Amino acid sequence: MFALRRWWTRHALTTGMVALAVSSAWVLRANDGALLYEAYHWVTRPLQPGMSREQQFENSYILELQQRIVELENQNQALQDLSAYENTLPxxxxxxxxxxxxxxxxxxxxxxxxxxxxxxxxxxxxxxxxxxxxxxxxxxxxxxxxxxxxxxxxxxxxxxxxxxxxxxxxxxxxxxxxxxxxxxxxxxxxxxxxxxxxxxxxxxxxxxxxxxxxxxxxxxxxxxxxxxxxxxxxxxxxxxxxxxxxxESVDIPTLPTSEDQVAPSEARP
Amino acid sequence: MTPVVRTTSRLPLFKRPWVINSVVTVASVLFCLLLLPTRLPGMELLGVSPHWLLIWVVAWSVKRSQWQAAIAGLVLGLLQDAMTSPHPTHTLSLIVVGVLTARLQKQRYLQEDIVSVALIVFAMAVVAETVLALQISLDQLLAAESLYPPLTKIWLYHQQVALSSAILSSLWAPALYYPLNRWWDRYSTEG
Structure with missing residues (x-):
């Protein structure tokens, strides 16, 4: 009895720690590690994507379509400008x-x-x-x-x-x-x-x-x-x-038209 | 000696080393030619793009003899003339670049790492633009009805073009030099 008591006074702390470690491990195991995953979730929160995957894909698809519309509008505008310009030409x-x-x-x-x-x-x-x-x-x-x-x-x-x-x-x-x-x-x-x-x-x-x-x-x-x-x-x-x-040949003379009355003879670019 | 020759000659044509090497070389030249009229973002400085053919000539000439370099310069110069305008010609500038690069290698203080190649390309871009500007100046001085602007304007423009072309070409030189040189090294050790 005395021997047991002496062992206890010497190893109480160690035994307590071991028991705590084993029991807490047991508790975690019993919960299927729920606590661990909660902690993992909390630690990795900054790295997690904000939205679900489907939402993200949907959003980016909508964005793509919007940008495509912007690009098509711009192209359409450019071609309309060109077409309007084309119509003014003889x-x-x-x-x-x-x-x-x-x-x-x-x-x-x-x-x-x-x-x-x-x-x-x-x-x-x-x-x-x-x-x-x-x-x-x-x-x-x-x-x-x-x-x-x-x-x-x-x-x-x-x-x-x-x-x-x-x-x-x-x-x-x-x-x-x-x-x-x-x-x-x-x-x-x-x-x-x-x-x-x-x-x-x-x-x-x-x-x-x-x-x-x-x-x-x-x-x-x-x-x-x-x-x-x-x-x-x-x-x-x-x-x-x-x-x-x-x-391209310089020998052919160009006849001045009515509106170009002042004709510098060296004006042959 | 003989078995090697026999095995290579027995290979189908498209698998022989020299055929593959020429295909790769021609393809790289074609790639450079197709890059010339493009203006990709990041490849333009004051409306000037890298001189890809010059980079190719330098990459080719670094480890080759003067004659090989001159022929490469001639061929690529003709190709560039085809894409721009044959007068004044680009052959002269690219031949000068090739020969100078081939002669440079004999001196000890330039090694064959990427930094030295970038430096060589920088200097050669200036040389190439100077040769072109000299041709244009000669045309301006000698031809009776030259279309080119007066000398001061030519050389002012030359400064701008030479500097932008030299900076851009030397920055882009490793992108072309490294794979090409790796390939030619491998081919020479295999063959």
């Missing part, structure tokens, strides 16, 4: 999507998804809502490549719509163009509309190009105006290709 053109940009840094090209199979040929003029974009320089069966008016090698004969002052519009590589006037003191001011002139051999007449942004009359050899293009060249998605026969 001739018939080929609608084309811009599928690529120049394969080099020095040339400003766009690649269009219509080619010789759809009747596109080099020399045809490309326009977009806003005005002139460029001209087709190469075609394959289903694609064509257009040289933009902002290309450094591009020249467009142009005139200021208000005062009939003639000049030539040259590209400046980074989606900017400048207009060089033939006269020393041109009658032009910022905000004037610039259109292609009838002396242009590569473009049809009276196609809008843009507006004069600023003027530099001191520029030598010819006064110069910076033009803000009315068609957004860097973000073009759709364009229209118009059949046009360019007069």
């Amino acid at each position: 001739g018939d053109g080929v609608r084309a999507a811009v599928i690529g940009r120049g394969a080099d840094h020095w040339w400003q090209h766009i690649v269009l998804n219509r080619g010789s199979r759809q009747g596109v040929a080099p020399g045809h003029v490309v326009t977009a809502p806003g005005g002139v974009v460029g001209r087709v320089v190469a075609v394959s069966a289903n694609t064509s490549r257009a040289l933009l008016v902002s290309d450094p090698t591009s020249r467009v004969g142009a005139k200021v719509s208000r005062s009939r002052v003639m000049g030539v519009v040259r590209g400046q590589s980074n989606n900017r163009v400048v207009m060089e006037f033939f006269e020393k003191l041109p009658d032009a001011k910022a905000g004037d509309v610039v259109v292609t002139s009838s002396y242009s051999r590569l473009y049809p007449r009276d196609v809008p190009i843009g507006r004069i942004e600023s003027l530099d009359l001191t520029k030598s050899p010819a006064p110069e105006a910076t033009i803000q293009l009315s068609s957004p060249l860097p973000i073009l998605e759709w364009v229209i290709i118009h059949p046009f026969e360019p007069l």
